[in-house]
Amino acid sequence: MRLVIQRVGEASVSVSGECKASIGQGLMVLVGVERDDTADDARWLAAKTVAMRIFDDEAGVMNRSVADIGGEVLAVSQFTLTASTRKGNRPSYIRAAGHDVAVPLYEAYCDMVAESLGRPTARGIFGADMQVSLVNDGPVTIIVDSRLKE
Numbered sequence: 001m002r003l004v005i006q007r008v009g010e011a012s013v014s015v016s017g018e019c020k021a022s023i024g025q026g027l028m029v030l031v032g033v034e035r036d037d038t039a040d041d042a043r044w045l046a047a048k049t050v051a052m053r054i055f056d057d058e059a060g061v062m063n064r065s066v067a068d069i070g071g072e073v074l075a076v077s078q079f080t081l082t083a084s085t086r087k088g089n090r091p092s093y094i095r096a097a098g099h100d101v102a103v104p105l106y107e108a109y110c111d112m113v114a115e116s117l118g119r120p121t122a123r124g125i126f127g128a129d130m131q132v133s134l135v136n137d138g139p140v141t142i143i144v145d146s147r148l149k150e
Contacts, residue, residue, distance in 0.1 A: 001041040001105065002081045004030040007054050007140035011074045013124040014131045021122035026071030028134045031109060032081025033102040034095045041146035042105050046112035049073065054140050062140075066117070073113050076124035076132055077106045099127070 005027055012022035029049060055064040055071070066073060079102070083091035097105070103126055110121040124130050 001034065001037045001045055001109070001146045002032040003045055003049065003142075003144045004078075004081065005049060005052065005054075005142045005144060006134060007137045008074075009135040009137045011132070011134035013074065013076055013122075014133070015125050015128045020125055020130075021074055023072035023074045023122050025069065025137075027066050027073045028132070028136075029073060029075045030078040030081060031075055031106055032078055033097040033105045034082050035097045035101060037097060037101065037105055037146065039105065039108055042109040043112060044149055045144060045146055046109050046116060048144055049113055050116040052142065052144075054142065072119070072122060073117065074122040074124075075106070075110050075113065076130060077102065077126045102126075 008026060008028045010022070010024050011028040013020050027049065050067050051065050053065050054062050055066065055069045057063040079093060079096045080091070082096040083093055084095060085091050096102070106126060110123055114121040
């Protein structure tokens with residue numbers, strides 16, 4: 001699984017012009033699931049998301065997590081994070097998981113984040129054509145790949 005985590009002042013996701021989810025200060029997380037990903041990948045990434053220290057402390061040092069600041073999380077599925085761009089100019093999505101694997105792992109990731117934070121994880125609509133709006137704070141953008149955890 002691959003995540004793009006952005007520290008935000010606010011973020012929202014809409015489908016067909018209707019806002020489906022929004023958050024204030026916290027993390028906007030794009031979630032890409034690959035064919036060989038497992039619940040262990042989702043668990044590791046959820047723990048990493050909640051504990052990652054990318055919010056400023058009193059001294060202006062990134063030393064606090066989203067849990068520490070009482071922030072929110074908006075997670076949006078994005079299969080294009082699995083793209084291979086090694087050959088040619090058209091990305092290949094051959095590594096992307098099908099719905100049978102991707103949906104349960106995306107939902108498990110969101111549920112684990114929610115459980116760790118003690119509040120719901122705002123979510124996009126899996127497979128929908130979504131419009132995502134955000135105010136990237138910093139900007140701070142971190143890429144985390146569960147295949148690189150060891």
